[in-house]
Amino acid sequence: MNEPLFERDPSETRNSGKEGVNPLLKLALELGPLLVFFFANSRGEWLAEKFPVLAEFGGPIFIATGLFMAATALALGISWLLTRTLPVMPLVSGVVVLVFGALTLYLQDELFIKMKPTIVNTLFGVTLLGGLAFGKSLLGYVFDSAFRLDAEGWRKLTLRWGVFFLFLAVVNEIVWRMFSTDFWVAFKVWGIMPITIVFTMSQMPLIMRHSLDEASGKK
Numbered sequence: 001m002n003e004p005l006f007e008r009d010p011s012e013t014r015n016s017g018k019e020g021v022n023p024l025l026k027l028a029l030e031l032g033p034l035l036v037f038f039f040a041n042s043r044g045e046w047l048a049e050k051f052p053v054l055a056e057f058g059g060p061i062f063i064a065t066g067l068f069m070a071a072t073a074l075a076l077g078i079s080w081l082l083t084r085t086l087p088v089m090p091l092v093s094g095v096v097v098l099v100f101g102a103l104t105l106y107l108q109d110e111l112f113i114k115m116k117p118t119i120v121n122t123l124f125g126v127t128l129l130g131g132l133a134f135g136k137s138l139l140g141y142v143f144d145s146a147f148r149l150d151a152e153g154w155r156k157l158t159l160r161w162g163v164f165f166l167f168l169a170v171v172n173e174i175v176w177r178m179f180s181t182d183f184w185v186a187f188k189v190w191g192i193m194p195i196t197i198v199f200t201m202s203q204m205p206l207i208m209r210h211s212l213d214e215a216s217g218k219k
Contacts, residue, residue, distance in 0.1 A: 040064035125165030153210020
């Protein structure tokens with residue numbers, strides 16, 4: 001029987017006996033490329049001195065972009081090796097990183113890499129909200145390995161995340177247009193991530209109310 005290429009649909013039963021990536025490792029794989037991006041941008045000149053080949057990329061933001069692309073591809077590769085599946089949202093984000101990163105390096109224009117979060121978050125937001133319009137709670141592809149919710153819980157959570165992704169897209173547009181490149185890079189790592197963590201934690205009451213595990217435990 002062929003194994004699925006992507007994470008399974010949340011409507012499938014859990015009878016494969018295979019576990020997903022450890023949540024902490026999953027977080028590291030998703031956050032790691034961002035930390036590489038931040039470090040390479042802040043220490044771009046030092047990296048160019050230590051590794052002259054990196055100077056071919058251009059200035060710090062372009063060195064950071066090249067290493068961000070490499071780290072993103074590596075993270076997806078590790079995820080594949082560990083689970084033999086590809087996480088849907090990181091995969092979509094990774095494809096956009098590679099496409100817009102390549103445009104950034106080829107044209108030597110940082111505009112493309114700055115627009116990447118706007119495009120990815122808009123894509124996720126529209127996809128989640130569009131799925132709801134057709135009666136599909138697509139967020140289950142991402143979180144079903146951690147939570148088991150009833151249909152109403154997935155619907156509400158998907159709606160909230162869809163709106164949140166659109167909010168992140170607007171925030172990214174404001175920051176990169178109104179502030180310096182260094183500020184945008186720092187905010188991308190140290191601003192967006194804490195905001196996302198706070199938002200995620202704020203959804204725990206909803207998750208607890210609609211948890212199937214909680215419901216089954218009360219029977």
